[in-house]
Amino acid sequence: MTVTESLPVVDAVRRALEIDEQVPADATAPDVPxxxxxxxxLTTNIACAPAQLWPLLTRPGELERWFGPVSGELIEGGRFEAPDGALGRILQVQEPHRISLTWDQGAGEDPLLIQLDPEDDGTTQLMLRHAVELEAEEFARTGPGVLALGWEIALLALAAHTDGWQATCLAPVPSPTPRWRHGAQGEQYLRAWSVRWAAEAIAAGVEEAAARQGEAETLRRHLPA
Structure with missing residues (x-):
C-alpha cells in the first residue's frame, strides 16, 4: 500500500473487528454463559523491509529495546514470557514473514498472528491479528478496546523505535514511555484509540450504548490513576 497523504499518528494503524457468538455445547442449560x-x-505500514523488522520481533535483546523484556525460546516450539505477565508458545515461524503463536494473560491461550508483507514502495505491511474467546457478558462490559490498546501502544513503540512512520504522519511519533502515558499527550492518544475501537464495535454490530460503555471501561483500565 502506498500512502499518498499524511496521517495523524493515531490513524497510522488501520483497525478491524469481527465478532461471532459461540453457542455452548449445552445451550439449553440456564447456567451456561x-x-x-x-x-x-491491526494493520500498519513500517518504512523498512521485512528482513529488517524480523529481528526486532524475534530476538529478546531487540524486543527489550522497544517492547519490553521477553525471555524464553523465540523459535518454533519454544515458550516465552513477556511483559505484564503474558505467556506464550511459538507455533509456527516462516522467516521473515509470519509468526503464529499463543498469547495468555491469565484468561487462557489466544491465537496471535503477526504477518509481514513487503510493499512496492519499500515499506512492510505489518498485520497483527489477535483472536479472543470470552464470556459475552464480560465482552459487553469491556468492549474490544481493553484488549486492543496494548497492541496500539506496542505498534506506536515499534514505529518510534524504527522511525517507521516518519514519511506518513503529520507529527513526530512519540515513544510511549511510562512518563508519556502519564502526560497530556498520552491521555489524548488513549482516548482517541478508545473512541476508534468503540466505532469498530458499533460497525461489528454492537449496540452503541454498549460500545460507549466499553469505551469508558477501556479508559478506566488504561488511563493512569
Whole structure:
C-alpha cells in the first residue's frame, strides 16, 4: 500500500473487528454463559523491509529495546514470557514473514498472528491479528478496546523505535514511555484509540450504548490513576 497523504499518528494503524457468538455445547442449560469470539486486526505500514523488522520481533535483546523484556525460546516450539505477565508458545515461524503463536494473560491461550508483507514502495505491511474467546457478558462490559490498546501502544513503540512512520504522519511519533502515558499527550492518544475501537464495535454490530460503555471501561483500565 502506498500512502499518498499524511496521517495523524493515531490513524497510522488501520483497525478491524469481527465478532461471532459461540453457542455452548449445552445451550439449553440456564447456567451456561454465552460466549463470543472477537478477532482484532491491526494493520500498519513500517518504512523498512521485512528482513529488517524480523529481528526486532524475534530476538529478546531487540524486543527489550522497544517492547519490553521477553525471555524464553523465540523459535518454533519454544515458550516465552513477556511483559505484564503474558505467556506464550511459538507455533509456527516462516522467516521473515509470519509468526503464529499463543498469547495468555491469565484468561487462557489466544491465537496471535503477526504477518509481514513487503510493499512496492519499500515499506512492510505489518498485520497483527489477535483472536479472543470470552464470556459475552464480560465482552459487553469491556468492549474490544481493553484488549486492543496494548497492541496500539506496542505498534506506536515499534514505529518510534524504527522511525517507521516518519514519511506518513503529520507529527513526530512519540515513544510511549511510562512518563508519556502519564502526560497530556498520552491521555489524548488513549482516548482517541478508545473512541476508534468503540466505532469498530458499533460497525461489528454492537449496540452503541454498549460500545460507549466499553469505551469508558477501556479508559478506566488504561488511563493512569
Amino acid at each position: 454465552r460466549r463470543v469470539r472477537a478477532v482484532l486486526t
